[in-house]
Amino acid sequence: MLGKVLHTLLLLAPLPVLAQPAAPTGSGTPPRLIIAISVDQFSADLFSEYRPYYTGGLKRLSGGAVFPRGYQSHAATETCPGHSTILTGSRPSRTGIIANSWIDQKAGRADKTIYCAEDESQAGSSSSNYVASPIHLRVPTLGERMKAANPATRNIAIAGKDRAAIMMGGAKADHIWWLSSKGYVSYPGIATPPLVARVNEIFQQRLAEPNAGFELPAQCAAKDFPVRVAPDRTVGTGRFERPAGRYDAFRASPEQDAMTLAFAAAAIEAMGLGKQPQTDIISIGLSATDVIGHAYGTEGTESCIQVDRLDRELGAFFGRLDQQGLDYVVVLTADHGGHDLPERHQQNAMPMEQRVDAALLPGALAKAVAARTGMEAKGLILGDGPSGDLYFNRGLTPGQRAKVEAATLALLRAHPQVEAVFTKAQLAATPSPSGPPESWSLIQEARASFDPERSGDLLLLLKPRITPITDPSHGSVATHGSPWDTDRRVPILFWRKGMRSFEQPLGVETVDIMPTLAALIGLPVPRSEIDGRCLDLIAGPEDSCAGR
Incomplete structure (x- = not known):
């Protein structure tokens, strides 16, 4: 399928004459193009599970500098x-992006939930129907730093999700596009260039055709059994059959990433990225693995097919770039990992797996606290779900707030599914973590995504193997968001033609990616402005971070 879409899109731009072979990483010559790929919910476990079967793009990247124990350390x-x-070098405590959404009780609208990539000051914007914006990202991305140093740099971001494109491209990207039911869209008022219009035309043509599904690769056969998650719902045996016109089914399938990669390849060629004296950068957010993981879990045929197709599609994408003779460096990582649905875990040797108790939902918790304190339950405790940040009603007096906090802490700390609850004061008093991310304590992990302005009054962390979804009969059956390694660990893979392969199994952080890439192109980044460190990509005595 990718081959057909990719071939069609790339007819839009003529093939250039092949350039000379790319310089190896150790040559000291900066690459002409940086390609930063985030595969949403591509955990280190998922990467390792299928590693023996890679034949395409993931196999290529596995022959570069491999950090299989990367961490989204927060x-x-x-x-x-x-x-x-990924491209700021900074943890959420510095970027200000503490979650997908947070509560701002001072917001001048009825909806107090703020989506991370919205401008809530715009008329009519809400957390579910918003005006997209990068205003909440407090630090510059690599592309923004590159453009500040050399305005000729092109900084492009293309993704399946708006928040992926915006957070990787930053506030000053030349182009930011993300997928919607209408095709690839950008900020309000941005004109649609001819290339994007043509991409969207092809997208609509693909969407109008049904998909008979994908064949089951041999490595997926053992996963082909149904798992019942509700009386009328099973998962685990899907092939991504799709009726014509069903955007939700297109989005929750390998078709989504195929389209995004085809668009990115066409943009690189049509814009001549990597063919001028300066280094350009393109960020690519591949979101299908996440949508599939939520809808079907991470261990059925659906996820297995998705990883196989991802490998093939990345191979086709890199092959197209090779035909142009581009000198490019790739980094591939993920925004977080993921945890499979408890019903399948229970069948596969993990009977202790559970879904979260509905008593931990903010509304239920507010009623329980109200019963203990004699206060009104409505609006007493606000939150986004049965884990994460909890906010007390800002209209409480200091005495009332103290009573609510004490009652809430007592209830939560007595609950058998709760691992820890931290107060805002505890988190604020905790120093920013340092050292190997695999050795951090829970409060250090929490501190890495704490912002005194946006974080809640309490932070609720569930025990391992508790899925924070109470009802899987509709919507998501599995998720992520915990402080445990299933969700924190992600692969970090660097590749450039001619580099010597090596693997480093010790823990590193995704915030290390930006300074590592900056060193390759000779871009100075003050250490005081970031949390990450440069990773040496040259096996042996040479050092790609020398002087950084």
């Missing part, structure tokens, strides 16, 4: 915070 392992770390 506790709030969600899409927006994770993407905010």
Whole structure:
């Protein structure tokens, strides 16, 4: 399928004459193009599970500098915070992106929930129907730093989700596009260039055709059994059959990433990225693995097919770039990991797996606290779900607030599914973490995604193997967002033609990616402005971080 879409899109721009072979990483010559790829919910476990079967793009990247134990080191392992770390070199405590959404009781609208990539000051914007914006990202991305140093740099971001494109491209990208039911869109008022119009035309043509589904690769056969998550719902045996016109089914399938990669390849060629004296950068957010993981879990045929197709599609994408003779460096990582649905875990040797108790939902918790304190339950405690940040009603007096906090802490700390609850004062008093991310304590992980302005009054962390979804009969059956390694660990893979392959199994952080890439192009980044460090990509005595 990718081959057909990719071939069609690339007819839009003529093939250039092949350039000379790319310089190896150790040559000291900066690459002409940086390609930063985030595969949403591509955990280190998922990468390792299928590693013996890669034949395409993931096999190529596995022959570069491989850090299989990368970390989204913070506790709030969600899409927006994770993407905010990849090209800023900064943890969410510095980027300000503490979650996909947070509560702002001072917001001048009825909806007090703020989506991470919205401008809530715009008339009519809400957390579910918003005006997209990068205003909440407090630090510059690599592309923004590159443009500040050399205005000729092109900084492009293309993704399946708006928050992926915005958090990787930053506030001053030349182009930011993300997928919607109408095709690829950008900020309000941005004109649609001819290339994007043509991409969207092809997208609509693809959407109008049904998809008979994908064949089951041999490595997926053992996963082909149904798992019942509700009386009328099973998952685990899907092939991504799609009726004509069903955007929701297109989005929750390998078709989504195929389209995004085809668009990115066409943009690189049509814009001549990597063919001028300066280094350009393109960020690519591949979102299908996440949508599939939520809808079907991470261990059925659906996820297995998706990883196989991702490998193939990345191979076709890199092959097209090779035909142009581009000198490019790739980094591939993920915004977070993921945890499979408890019903399948229970069948596969993990009977202790559970879904979260509905008593931990903010509304239920508010009623329980109100019963203990004699206060009104409505609006007493606000939150986005049965874990994460909890906010007390800002209209409480200091005495009332103290009573509510004490009652809430007592209830939560007595609950058998709760691992820890931290107060805002505890988190504010905790120093920013340092050292190997695999050795951090829970409060250090929480501190890495704490912002005194946006974080809640309490932070609720569930025990391992508790899925924070109470009802899987509709919507998501599995998720992420915990402080545990299933959600924190992600692969970090660097590749450039001619580089010597090596693997480093010790823990590194996604915030290390930006300074590593900056060193390759000779871009100075003050250490005081970031949390990450440069990773040496040259096996042996040479050092790609020398002087950094």
